[in-house]
Amino acid sequence: MSASAAAIEAEGLHKTFGSIHAVDGIDLALQPNRVYGLLGPNGSGKTTLIRLIAGLARATAGEARILGTRMPSRPMLRRIGYMPQAEALYPELSVRENVAFFARLEGAVSNDAIDRVLELVELGDRRGTPAMHLSGGMRRRLSLACTLVHEPPILFLDEPTVGVDPALRVQFWAHFRRLAAAGTTILVASHVMDEADRCDELLFVRSGKVIARGTPTELRQGAGTTDLEAAFLHYAGLDAEGRPLVASEP
Numbered sequence: 001m002s003a004s005a006a007a008i009e010a011e012g013l014h015k016t017f018g019s020i021h022a023v024d025g026i027d028l029a030l031q032p033n034r035v036y037g038l039l040g041p042n043g044s045g046k047t048t049l050i051r052l053i054a055g056l057a058r059a060t061a062g063e064a065r066i067l068g069t070r071m072p073s074r075p076m077l078r079r080i081g082y083m084p085q086a087e088a089l090y091p092e093l094s095v096r097e098n099v100a101f102f103a104r105l106e107g108a109v110s111n112d113a114i115d116r117v118l119e120l121v122e123l124g125d126r127r128g129t130p131a132m133h134l135s136g137g138m139r140r141r142l143s144l145a146c147t148l149v150h151e152p153p154i155l156f157l158d159e160p161t162v163g164v165d166p167a168l169r170v171q172f173w174a175h176f177r178r179l180a181a182a183g184t185t186i187l188v189a190s191h192v193m194d195e196a197d198r199c200d201e202l203l204f205v206r207s208g209k210v211i212a213r214g215t216p217t218e219l220r221q222g223a224g225t226t227d228l229e230a231a232f233l234h235y236a237g238l239d240a241e242g243r244p245l246v247a248s249e250p
């Protein structure tokens, strides 16, 4: 075990897929009680980074640690909640059976905990509905319930609110903030700038590297703007209309 207080660490993390450097040398130390936002263009490496840290993919070089333990580590999986970008639900199982299935994977989870998490995502009255009969946003909510049910201290959320309506999105974020206040470490990838603004710190990923890190205010200041969307374009190397600032090589 490392003596570090960081909940999530990465050192020289690399992942290549053939000639693609999906994660290209990332160092991180993320602390409990905080929500970290992972921003960056499509294909910049956010999902790959999360999967490496969560121990779901093997690094080409470097290492990731969770609570001081080198990943991948099977025992650590119980301490992690991972909400994938592409949800992994069992379409024929009901809402409640899906959550109970994930809960069982994680060991002893009470029926009360399952009911609480279904209330949280407002699927209590759909507990008997097969997952395949849910709407897209409801499936996202169910996926979040499966991620949270065992109350893990480390949460990886890969675009958790895509397709979730604004009212519930606000409630999700209030819950994420409560979890962080209670000691959870949260790393959340998002393309939604008002969500980014709710994070304690942002990590901007471009071409597999973290090219900027700071509070939302610091990132805005670093980009010379008061608008987070404009800051996103700045760090992505794009002009105000989304065109590359530097002509790409022929």
Ligand SMILES: Nc1ncnc2c1ncn2[C@@H]1O[C@H](COP(=O)(O)OP(=O)(O)OP(=O)(O)O)[C@@H](O)[C@H]1O
Pocket: 017, 020, 021, 022, 040, 041, 042, 043, 044, 045, 046, 047, 048, 049, 085
């Ligand atoms: N299993 C894989 N096999 C081959 N290439 C992959 C694989 N997974 C990811 N990649 C590539 O790695 C790069 C990073 O992909 P990744 O999914 O991490 O991006 P992302 O930042 O999460 O994008 P998005 O915002 O679209 O979710 C992309 O070029 C992608 O095509």
Ligand SMILES: [Mg+2]
Pocket: 046, 047, 048, 085, 158, 189
């Ligand atoms: Mg992704």
